Amino acid sequence: MPVETITxxxxxxxxxxxxxxxxxxxxIDCASVPRLWKAIKRLEIxxxxxxxxxxxxxVALAANNSKADTFEKFLAELRKEIKYLASSRPTxxxxxxxxxxxECLAESNSFKPVATIKKILLKEALRIxxxxxxxxxxxxxxxxxxxxxxxxxxxxxxxxxxxxxxYGTALGVFFESKRQGKHIKVYADETRPLLQGAxxxxxxLMHEGIDVTLICDNMAxxxxxxxxxxxxxxxxxxxxxxxxxxxxxxxxxxxxxxKYHKIPFYVVAPVSTFDFNxxxxxxxxxxxxxxxxxxxxxxxHVAPAEVKVYNPAFDVTPNxxxxxxxxxxxxxxxxxxxxxxxxxxx
Ligand code: MRU
Numbered sequence: 001m002p003v004e005t006i007t008x009x010x011x012x013x014x015x016x017x018x019x020x021x022x023x024x025x026x027x028i029d030c031a032s033v034p035r036l037w038k039a040i041k042r043l044e045i046x047x048x049x050x051x052x053x054x055x056x057x058x059v060a061l062a063a064n065n066s067k068a069d070t071f072e073k074f075l076a077e078l079r080k081e082i083k084y085l086a087s088s089r090p091t092x093x094x095x096x097x098x099x100x101x102x103e104c105l106a107e108s109n110s111f112k113p114v115a116t117i118k119k120i121l122l123k124e125a126l127r128i129x130x131x132x133x134x135x136x137x138x139x140x141x142x143x144x145x146x147x148x149x150x151x152x153x154x155x156x157x158x159x160x161x162x163x164x165x166x167y168g169t170a171l172g173v174f175f176e177s178k179r180q181g182k183h184i185k186v187y188a189d190e191t192r193p194l195l196q197g198a199x200x201x202x203x204x205l206m207h208e209g210i211d212v213t214l215i216c217d218n219m220a221x222x223x224x225x226x227x228x229x230x231x232x233x234x235x236x237x238x239x240x241x242x243x244x245x246x247x248x249x250x251x252x253x254x255x256x257x258x259k260y261h262k263i264p265f266y267v268v269a270p271v272s273t274f275d276f277n278x279x280x281x282x283x284x285x286x287x288x289x290x291x292x293x294x295x296x297x298x299x300x301h302v303a304p305a306e307v308k309v310y311n312p313a314f315d316v317t318p319n320x321x322x323x324x325x326x327x328x329x330x331x332x333x334x335x336x337x338x339x340x341x342x343x344x345x346x
């Protein structure tokens with residue numbers, strides 16, 4: 001991968017500031033939970049699995065910074081910081097999954113000295129990071145089995161190494177296909193408003209020597225109509241028990257287009273992106289972001305400063321439009337309610 005997205009270094013969280021890419025490669029050493037909250041909110045750290053890892057490392061950081069001398073005080077502090085981190089972004093379930101895993105672990109070690117629990121929490125956060133690396137590779141292998149030599153693939157947003165700790169989800173499939181010697185071409189949607197496709201996906205794919213062509217979001221239909229797209233691969237931020245999948249705004253448009261043009265549409269996501277407490281996509285909370293993200297492009301106004309704006313960060317693709325969901329545990333097909341049931345955590 002071009003860079004290590006997020007890691008733990010000398011008692012701090014080191015991450016690459018994705019808002020500056022591809023112009024500038026800048027790493028930040030984050031030493032406080034409020035700074036981490038801001039990094040997640042501003043999309044310095046972004047992408048569902050990476051947000052989950054940030055949350056886990058954030059709990060380890062909060063624990064490390066704590067001066068509490070009893071377990072009760074320590075847990076109370078930790079819970080406050082967990083609640084705060086959980087308020088940073090609402091859609092990617094990986095964040096809540098990681099925070100809850102860390103909180104449960106702290107609770108179940110109540111009989112140990114606080115200093116020991118701090119070490120246990122850091123170890124767990126690094127385990128979550130390591131598990132993500134392994135699931136990226138497994139998803140990539142399963143996903144690559146769906147790719148043929150010569151395929152031209154469309155992707156939306158950034159589901160690459162920058163959104164995870166390693167290979168990415170959808171982009172991992174492309175990296176693995178290339179590693180297997182398959183020649184593929186990728187079209188990357190620019191992904192307005194924040195241009196994750198143009199800034200991040202194009203950068204990652206070029207770095208890995210994959211033939212990538214950047215298009216504006218409104219160009220996908222014409223490419224499909226000309227028969228130029230064989231498959232679509234995207235990531236996800238939260239998948240309901242019935243397979244409805246929330247992903248970056250505009251993904252639903254692509255899925256509708258793919259259905260119309262009879263093009264397979266694949267979602268690639270780790271098990272930590274599934275929310276079995278949510279029956280359908282209607283229950284997925286959709287983040288609405290600042291109006292200026294739409295009024296501007298990279299800080300420059302492209303619309304009247306006072307124009308009304310609607311800026312949902314995600315949309316939900318109904319399961320009926322999804323050909324298959326690729327996870328680290330295998331490939332799942334319709335009916336999803338039934339096939340995905342075997343992924344349910346105890
Ligand atoms: O708002 P973002 O950039 O965090 O949104 C990210 C996406 O929607 C990605 O496509 C998704 O997280 C899949 S990441 C492997």
